[in-house]
Structures are given as C-alpha cells and as structure tokens.
Amino acid sequence: MQTKRRTRVTKNPSSNGAHEDRESLSHLLAPTDEEARAGIVSPLIEQAEYSDEEQRRRRARSRNFMITATLVFSVAIIMVISSLAPKYDWFKRKDYNGDGNGTSVSFVVSEGDTNGQIAANLEEAGVIADAGRFLETYQKDAADKFIQPGDYDLQEHMSSSAAISQLVGDQDANSIYLAIPQNMRKDEAYQAIADALGVNITEVSKYDKELDTFGIPKKFPNLEGWLHPGEYRFEQGTSAEDVIRTLVDHTKSELKAANITSEDDQFHVLTVASILEFEATARDYKPVAGAIENRLDNPDGETGGFLQSDATVAYGLGKKTYHISNEEKQDASNKYNTFYYQGLPAGPIGSPATEAINAAANPDKNDYYFWVTVNLDTGETKFAKTFEEHEKNVEEYNQWCSDNEGKCV
Template identity: 60%
Template sequence: MSEDSSRQRRGESSGDDNESFHGLFSPTEAERRAGVRGLRIEQEHLTPEQARRRYARRRQVLVSATIVFVIAFVVSASILGPRMGLFEVKDYHGDGNGKNVSITVSQGDSNASVGQRLEQKGVIANSEKFVDVMEDKASNKFIQPGTFELQEHMSSESAMNSLIGSGSAKHYVAISQNQRKDETFDALAKGTGISVDEFKALDNDPGQFGVPDKFTSLEGFLHPGEYRFDADASAKDVVQEMVDKTKKDLKNAGVKGDDRIFHVVTVASILEFEGTPKDYKGVAGAIENRIDNPDGETQGFLQSDATVAYGLGKKTYQISDEQKQDASNGYNTFANKGLPQGPIGSPASNAIKAAAHPEKNDYYYWVTVNLDTGETKFAKTYDEHQKNVDEYDQWCSEHEGKCV
C-alpha cells in the first residue's frame, strides 16, 4: 500500500475535518517504524468564565502598560520640553486682549531691554522675538523715550508699531495735591525734558491761558493729577492742559465771575493744607464764617498757619509769634484780614467743590489733632478750640518729628 493511499484512507475513515487536519501531520507507517512520532497539536478547551477572566487579565496588562508609557512620556516632556523650547509661546497674535498696560521707555534703552520689559508686563510673549521683529522691520527707526499705552498679549509686530508709530510716545508726569507751582514746574521739567525756565517764564503771564487778572501767577491753576503729555508738546501746551482741567472743575461746580473764581480757588487751596477730604466742607464753612463776620469771634482773621508758611517760602506747621505779626507777608492771615493775596497751591476737584459749596455751620476754629489719621476737631469758641490745640500738642509730644 502506498503512503498516499494510506493517508487517504485515514482521512476518509475519520469522517470530520478535525481528524483530517490531524491526519495531515500524522507520520506514515514507514515513518513510525523509523521512529518519527509526528507533530502533536492539542486544542485547548476553555469554559466561558475562563475565557472572560483571561480577556480581563490581558486588558488589565494592556491598560497598565499604556499608563506607564503615558507617565514616562509626560515626565520626559516636562524635563526636556522647556530645555528644547517645545512649549514656549513664541508670539501672540493680534493687537491685544483689551487690558491696558503702561510701558515707560527711558533715554538710552535698547530694543532688548524694552523687549524684556514688555515680556515682564505680559504685553508680548517673547522678548527675543520682539528684537528680531524690530531688526527685521524697523531697522532704521527708534523707540522714542516716553510712556506708552499698550495691551496685554500683543503680537511683537503690533507692539512694535505702537511704540514707533507717529505721535505714540507720551511723557508721564504725576502732580500731587499740596504741591506748589515751583515744585510742579520741577516735576514737569523732569518728566517732559523741557527746561524749567520755560515753565517759569509762562508763570509771568497767566492771562495767556485764560486765568483771571486777579491771579498774579499760575498758582492755583496747575491742576494736580496724572498726565501723559505728547512727546512733542511744548511747555505752553502742557500748562494749557493743566489750566483747562481747573477751569473745567470750576465750571462743573457752577463757579462764574473773576471775583468768585479767585475766592473759590484760594479757599480750595487752603483746604488742601488745613484738612482732609472728608472735612473739606466743614473747614470751608468755618472759613466763610470768619470772612463773613469781621466782628465775630475771630474778627475777620483767617489765621491759617499754612498761608503764612507759603508766604515764607516754607512748608512747616511751626510758625513763630513774630512771623504771625509780620503784616508785610501778603499771605499772613494772622496780621491781614480776609483771604491771602492768592492761592497757596493748586487744588483738586473735591477741594474746589467744597469751597464752592461749603457746609453751613457755626464753627470758627478747627485743628487736626492727629496728623497720621487726619482727625480734625471743630470749635465755636476760642476756649473750646484751645482744648483741641492741647490735644494736638499732646499728640506731637508723643510723635517726635511729626509736627515740624
């Protein structure tokens, strides 16, 4: 019998495909005699529960391996990413997110230093990108010194355009309350680069700015506040802007006429030195009582230390009896009745409103008994006032160096 016929017979006798499959790998009779045992294939039979458990184990192993891979990737990326600059925002897009940011550029600042300042303020994403843009698109232009209004999250090109655009540079100047004209001129000169002498020259002719003739200088009209003047603004432009703000405050307070304007501005300037904003109206009422009643408790004398100090060219709370008796000082309201010969500073809006609309009261005296808190006490008579002065003196003795 041939080998083929033998295999065929084994396949025909099985009667099913599985047996035929195994028969294909069974050795022939001759192979058995030669010791060949053939290939043994076993079929594993699993119950549904065993199959489910095996699938679950394999799935768990796959999930665990995936988690390990993800963690390893994140750790590697967090270490290598910043070094390679993978997550660094190179530039923003557009003209900003609407949140304003002030940037000041000083004389001699380089593009790199400006870029670093812009990045620190959140205006741009990357200072190096900003420098590249400046070199590529504005190589022949320079950022002028001044204060600029930009926005957060601007593209480097948009920030560059804002900084080198025509008329974009501003000079920032802050004028505080209680600041006299000479101090204001110094601050303006420092902030704008304009000579202080140019400002002082304008002080000789306040009428050119629409200031009433009763005012012999610009004192009282150099409105305090924050300013951003155009980089090419002249000294006259600067002063006019400040005067216009004071004139606007007077108009809003309903103050009209040269005499009334002189009265209100002068009283308002005194309020800035004699009280705190919450007491402005009360002090203004007491001042009016003194001026309107020359035969009253104070016989028409204002008796303000602040006005005497202004006439002396000093800033002090300590005025001697001799200084109070010097009538040649046109700002001495101890020796001269009524208002001083002019304002002693430039008042802000709240002081102008209080002077224009004083509180109706019966007080003739006031004194700030605590210079730290600004607590002010009022009195109708001199005896009452003297008790308040004693309280002030006690406070000064407990706070050495404060009452100078």
C-alpha cells in the same frame, strides 16, 4: 431622761454593690429625730435620690445644652461674617478671565485722570472685577507705559491684563508722562514739567505771570492754583506752553462744572480750595470750608475776620511747616499772612484738586469758627465754636506732637 443618739447601721457583707454602700453611708449620717424636725437632712440624701434613669436624663440635658450653645455660637459667627464680608470684600471676585463676555463698553479716559481714578471707573463700568487688582497688574506689567486720554472700546468682564493691553496698546515708551500731585506749589510744578519735557525750568517758569496767555483773571498774582493736579500724557515735542494750557484748561472745566464762572468767585474758590488741602483731609473739606466762610462773613466775631491759617503764612515764607512763630504771625511784609491781614490771602497756595474745589464751592453750613487736626497720622480734625473750646483741642494736638516726636515740624 431619754437619751438622744444616732442609729448606726453597719455594712452587711452580703449586701450587693455600690447601691448598698450608698444606702449604708446614708443611714450612718442620717439625722436624729430632733434634727429631722429642725429641718436638718443628710448631705448625701440629694445624691442618693438620683436614680440611674435620672442621671441619664441629666447627662442628656447637659449634652443638649452643649449642642444648643454650639449652634447659637455658629449662627452668631455666620451673622458676623455676613455683615462684615460686604464691607471688607472678603468674598469679592478679584479678577475675571479672558478678553471679556462680548458686551461692549464705551470707556472714556479724561485728561488728568490718575491711574487710580481710571481703575475705579473701570470697575464701576463692569469692565474689571477689582480696581486694586488692576493697579497691581498695571504696576507689574506696564509700569513704563501710560494710559492716554481718549475713547476706548472695551468689554464687560475683562481680565486686568486684557484691559491694560487694550488701554496702553502698542504705545511708544518714550511718550511724555507728567504727574502733578495735590498740594504741589507752582515752583514744584514748573520743575516737574521741565523734567518731563527735558528742558530748563526757566523755559517753564517764564509763563508764571503771563495770565493773558492762558485766559486767567488778572486778580490772580500768578499761575498758582491753576495747574490742576493729575496724571497727564503728551506727545514728544509738546511745548511747555501747551502743557501749561492743558493743566489750566482742566482747572477751568472743574470750575465750570461747579458753576463757578465770575472772576471774583474763581479767585475765592481756588484760594479757599488750596487752603483746604493743607488744613484738612478730604473728609473734612466741607466743614472746614464752612468754618472759613464763617470767619470771612463775620469780621466782628471772635476771630475778627482773620483766617489765621499757618499754611498760608508758611507759603508766604517759602517753606513748609506746621509751626509758625509769633514773630512770623506779625510779619506785615508777608501778603499771605492771614494772622496779620483779614480775609483771604493774596492768592492760592497750591494746586487744588476737584474734591477741594467742589467743597470750596459748596461749603457746609455750620457754626464752627475753629478747627485743628489733632492727629497728623489719621487726619482727625476737631471743630469748635469758641476759642475756649478750641484751646482744649489744641492741647490734644500738642499732646499728640509730644507723643510723636519729629512729626510736628
């Protein structure tokens, strides 16, 4: 019987270098004839077959791969920056230098325009580079001065400082400044007016029910809803009556712009608009307005024609809260209790701004009957067509309140 054995090759001391070492080791581990026929090869054959030239080619391929990967990554970064830069204004110029480029711009500041609105309008008109930078400069250099309503001759590409100087001029620092924020109730507005004028609040609140004096329909119970929010500037000596008339006239102009002219429509729009500002953030005004109209238009539906607004109940109770008890929801003495009374409450519950007025005048057409703000920090509001769906959204709101103690009061 023929004996199978491996052929052993010893290293020749006279052999030259690593090549011979590798060749000797390859012979040492070489398979037998029978192993070779079975397809078994030496584990070093593949390595042994790499010539110096092949190794150079492999290194070159590896280097080329890394270069290609780096280029692809760089292109991807550039594409991401290109797509995000316009959104976040990364490369936006924040200010111009000097007094302008010589191109005149006729600029109008309307009664009630806030500083934020003025800044945005200046940027849109090309007068300043950035509204945010303008407001920062204004707060730093002219916080004690006010931009009066009127027409101004400005220029394109003015620095924020130059534009502010033109707008405030050599203004008397003792001029009267009045701010009426959104959602401000009439009693708070009366106090703000009294503080601005330096008079007792009774000098202002005495006009509360003098609707004829300001041309307000008698359907309204008082001036609530007509004291348009905004920033106002008045000359020293302006009376409380004239201040109120200015605010009321601003509301009238907004209603007219929204094509709301009849007394019934004015009552409806101002009341709904005031509810919107307490029930939703601006991005949800129109869908919430649509849901309100669905409830009002369908008294036989699941909601029975009831608005069921916590905000209206709270107003009638004379307090500000997100939580209304079941007992309070059954209080018939509260004419703003939209859980007890169908339809709209007795009147507006605050001073609605332009965006809310426009949403109430042009609500979204939708199938919603329910809404709830599930995150009071972000204002995220969820809508539902049925009460069953709504209950799930309410659970989410309750969970948020549980996770954010003290915010749902």
